[in-house]
Amino acid sequence: MNVWQKITIYILPIMILAASVSMPLSILQVDAQVVKGPATDILRIQRVPITEVAQAFQAGRIDVYLYGGIPPATAEVLKRDPNLRVLNAPAGLVDFIFNPAPVYIANLSGDQTGRPLSELARLTGGSAEAIVNVYYDPDKGQTFVEYGAYPGKGANPFAFKDVRVAMNYLIDRDNIVNTIYRGSASPMYTFLSSYDPDFPLISDIVLRYKFTYNPQLAEQIVASALSKAGFQKVGGVWSYGGTPVQINFIIRVEDERRDVGDQLATALETLGFRVNRLYMTFGPAIDTVYGTDPAEFKWHIYTEGWGKTGISKYDSASIAQFCAPWYGYMPGWAEATFWNYRNATLDDITERIYSGNFTSKEERDSLYRKGVELCIAEGVRAWVATRLDSYVLRADIRGYTNDVGAGLRGLWSLREMRAPGKTTLNLGHLWVYTARTVWNQVGGFQDVYSVDIMYGTWDPMTWFHPFNGLPIPFRSSFEVQTAGPTGKLDVPPDAFIWDASRGTWKFVGSGVKATSKVVFDMSNYIGARWHHNITITWADVLAQLYQFFDITYNATKAASEPAVASLWRSTLDTIVGYRIDEANKRLEVYLNYWHFEPAYIASFATINIYLPFELVLAEDYLVFTRGSYAYSTSAATAKRVPQLNLVLSGHVADMASALQTFLTQNYFPASVFTVGNKQYATPDEAAARYRAALTWIATYGNAWISNGPYMLTSFSAEAQSAELRAFRDPTYPFSPGKWVFGEPRLVRVENIGIPQVVRGQEASILVDLSGPPPLFVKYILRDSVTGQIITVDQGSLATGSRFVIALPATLTRDLTARFPYELTVIAYSDAVAFVDTRTLFISVFDPGIITAPIEQEISNLQKSVQETVANLQQAIQAINASSAAGLAAVSNSISQLGTAVGNSISQLGNAVNNLGNAVNNLGGTLSSKIDTVSNKIDTFASQQSQTISALQASVRDLRDTVNTLMYIVIFLVILQIATIAMVFMRRK
Template structure:
């Protein structure tokens, strides 16, 4: 009798061969004893130093640092884990992928990646299993979309991903490429494609600092086999970023690049990441929405993406359907491809206490260094691959796009809301909130005395009559206003209002939007949904938005009016430099277009320029009262003078102007020495002390046991799954034909507690043949935003479940084996990158690594 073959390990179905020791994700929360009860962080000082990843293990053993927050290479991490006095933390913190340049070539040349079918075929020469198992030594999982198999929204797309069959199929890729290249007018000469008598060359930018060098070499060899002439250009972070993201794609200085993305926080219901990675409107697809550049365009992706991001859905199922449609289309477009989700290995002294481990970012999270300390030690030294690169730009509007600056900055600033490190849901951090919504089917009246910035009139104006909005969020900023900025000035409602003004004027003021074109273009669709603001008292502000979500906390996250990262006088001085004096720019693309500096508050000469403007404001008695034209926000002459002087004094003391409000204050920054020093900020009004936000470690879902009845074609059967984990548990399943990758049945297993059943009726099995089928399980919980995937081999010849990849240490749970995923937004959800709403769409997104 015919028996169906088992699929080879290099196909789409994944069998991991390593137990991923993600112990921090399954252990109970350890007790935390704060070292003191003073306001501010546990440590008195943070020092950031650069250590190349290859020397970091030795430096750790010598005691030259207390924690290393750049991922160690796998083999080095395995050796270091054996060293007494060192503790290893592992986290789903890095995603590795490819960005392909789809720009058309000029006359007489050919860019193969301008052809969608060729781009898609590159998927089939990505031997993801080999890369995960051999290059990453098993500390990675193959990745096919922007989501890893451990992300909560993978439940939405997993069946579709299985059916797309994106496994390693080089012969199929070669067939596709041959047909498309011949159609384009190319000829194959000595196994190399030529176009009009010249080799078809691919310029491949390959990063060198980590495993991506070997990944790039491996992929280049596969591209060569397809007949391309692949020219590898090895580059480190800054040079690669400049070439790929700051240049017009039509120049064809690159054809593909080994991207790396850093994840700094969990996000249960994604809206930012899918847009960041696929939707042109957000400015992260080739062309980058910069004026004058060739642009990759896809109106359908933009439409779907905006609906997902802006809450244009009426139910969870409708949102999920939009999300699935967008993912499928983007994967078919194949401009951005995904290779592996890598486990990051972070090392620290075993005596370090107070580490809160985000399920996505591990110890590289918002909370860790606020509570972390080593007993009998007042200073923590933190190592990283870099402290500063040529692409590390500290400005609160268009900077902090790299992981290295963000790793420092997040310890200096408190977000109003953040993404809870376990649930992945938005939660209050320093601002509290209440949500009222009439959505999705109705609206609320916006009060007539609510206001919105009118760029034409140059002032805040009351809204038009009969304005309505879907939702209202009332924010209380009192935990900010009870304390001070790092320059000693009281945080006030005026700081919030200036940040709102800055964002709106940059978008709706035609002169400003022409300068910061990309920022204005990508932010406008979001700001259009903000219908009005109303200040209630000295601490509270109402925000009216056309936005709805089935989880009210996401409404609050969307409606955050400003992040309060920077004093208003610093923002005003930077605005003057960018828009009036035209001596700098907020974004890299505007800086390149106008040949001015990309402003950075830690660049001494840039900071001096800001100080000079502040001095001019002070001498002229400048008070921007058209902006502060409300009783609650009006700024007096004396207050403005004190503000200017305090920031000037801050520069005179520290030679920078990176002033914020969080638990640490930057007191020294030396880019040449790769060194940053932060002192604890212990203002009596600072609202948090050690332990207030400590959470420790989460408990992920684990698939503990799987049994089944006898399974045969045409007969009913069942598979029983036992889970462990906190919260309310659930199991999703997909039965897949490995020969065709067709999903034969999918749904949610029946059951409760920890025991669930996948029931197959006689009708479900009547058309099956005897042989092996795959049953994919996704275990989930409402207590964590990560799922655990496992593949079962099911014998339909009467044997039932005959193998359970993961038992006896083979899998550890698929979706990260307890937590493998990418390395994304170091900036927590709702910690807006801009002074106000600019770039707020980066919530849930990734930063470049």
């Protein structure tokens, strides 16, 4: 993923006074044989609050609603309307971001980072336990010691990492998902949800940090961290230096985040903090959080919300965006005049991933896993839930694409949606304009409200497939050649690069090498027209490249826009040079970038062209020459100027003024358009362009002139409305129907067989999937109490879409019987970038728990019989030397033996019956164990039969010395014992 596409994948959920006039007829003229452009002639976009969506559809005011955050209850009502269709996509994310800024920063000369904290604290007058970060700045030659609490400076509890991480235990994710979102969401524990294509890679890490709602544990962690740092809890309220700690908590009010924020605020109050709940809508919240220095502490917590703009199979940007300071989305926002969160390790890991600095997929995956784990442990963001967004459209709408990541809001649907018999579609959105809706291609388009409309007006060179997340050609096909990861290609000496120090293009010269080469076919651009009827030329390509390189490497411009320069440098540092093949309309890009998927090399090398060169020059004039505007939010705040917005009337007027100045002064920066001896534009061409742009501005009231299927012909911030009209120019390359993908065939876990896990035996669990092949199953077995990951492995394909999870005997023998284990099954496919995850609990059965009592019973019976037989034998021996009294004793002993054996065998029979009932449903898994017990019983019965036979023989020897009656008594007792034994053997 590259900076040109501005698809950071997640955009803040957050438009421009314009006159509504008809289009010039010259733009409307088309070839009678071939219709070019979008499927519908006119799209009208208007603001529709969430509470009015149902009524707007019923009244026929809208045909499509682009905002996916419709409350679940409303979505359920709309689903029952036969005239509507509701599509779902996991396109919205919710998290809490914490302000980790220190309250005091001490500085020491030289590199003091090797000193112990206690020594640094002594030197700087603070407490070692209150130090939250130490770093050395080689440029300044100083060591900086950051304190989360300092006498006389106050305290920030969220400067302490342990406190931030503890917040995860205060978030009742299950309640939020099931009660607030009514099941239309799923819990999140890091920046990737369980639906993202990289989730299988990190799933075991996520499960290891699967924070459960545990306010008692959160209180323990917080109390430990704060007490050590010198905080006191007085009257149930946390204080520092005698002053109660107050948390400024910015809570959004437009959607469920109000309830989510209130829940955490209440939990914090219970914990002993004073919480200042600051309820805000999008604009004021964004200005406060992202537009101010974190060290001002105008906020401590914010309920962030993000909307996906697409899906990438192999993420390289999201991990940087949500974890690493260099990307500009961590507190401080890479604005040089603000305090900035620092983490050199995360910067290194994520920059390596982003820039392709790895030699294999395995190394990339290892880096990614390390980055995720460190990001979770830092706790700057606590992730809450993935919203299963609902997108509503009339049932007769055709041509839509349900992007796996963005739903209807992807690049595709606006240009292809149509309805039978209608030339105009009315679209609703939560907002069309907010204070943070900014139309400029350098530092703007950070909200869904501007991006969603802009996507209809602009064509990228490459984009990401809406289903599998791989880069694909869009307006430019490409060829990739690479010698990576370790080899190098020769770069032609006439390849060129921008020299910001001299302000010219220069040839790279001979002997230069690069890792990869991408050749883009630019024939769908070069020779086609911009929306104002000006032909796209190589000069437009050069101007866009010049703007990016000069902002990044021109020291003055980079200092003016540090956040932009920092972000772009990560891409531009890899570029070795460009070469124009004018005859074949090809652009060659040479770069030191490699990826195991070649399409990502092309994506990284992409140069998207948003505006004609005259507007690029006018933008830079207003920002850098006049200094009256800034491109980025942070630069605008730091310089106290507006952020340039090409759809706001005042800004547009200044753009027109700049263009008029260019005309008056015959302004033509020849160096921008000259490579060697070749000049790709002339002063006369530039003047014609200035006039054409001025005509456009006068006609449409905006300065957004692009190259896509629709033209922005009306925009009103006050009316919260915009209009797009079809660009039917015959030079436009695409006709309706080119970019229709419909709905994806998703991967689903259809069934998981009831697991029968016997301790010490192999267990097989069947998993049935549906979805496009090739399919895969990953599983994770986890101790549900301790959270320990027991095993992580892949399921094996059995037949078709059935997989087998095999738990070997060597694993099950170490499991605890009757103890619930958590089995997570993750299904995914190479054909679609969507993951389905299911979790179930399994119990382990140990047959020894049931058979052990029976074996003990047998042992006790054997002992009892042996003792009784011994007594009987002694009595028989005594009879030979005694009288009838001895015979009576024999009779009594035999009777006792019969009773004892009978009772014991009867108890044994009952135990066996209980065993049979207990294992009746185990389907033979205990057959081996029961056979062992049965063998023991057979042996015992055989032994008792032999004993009885011996007793019978002894009695026959006494036949001459006893009377007949006594003999009968003895015989009957023996017969009773034999009968009981036979009954038991049948019962067994």
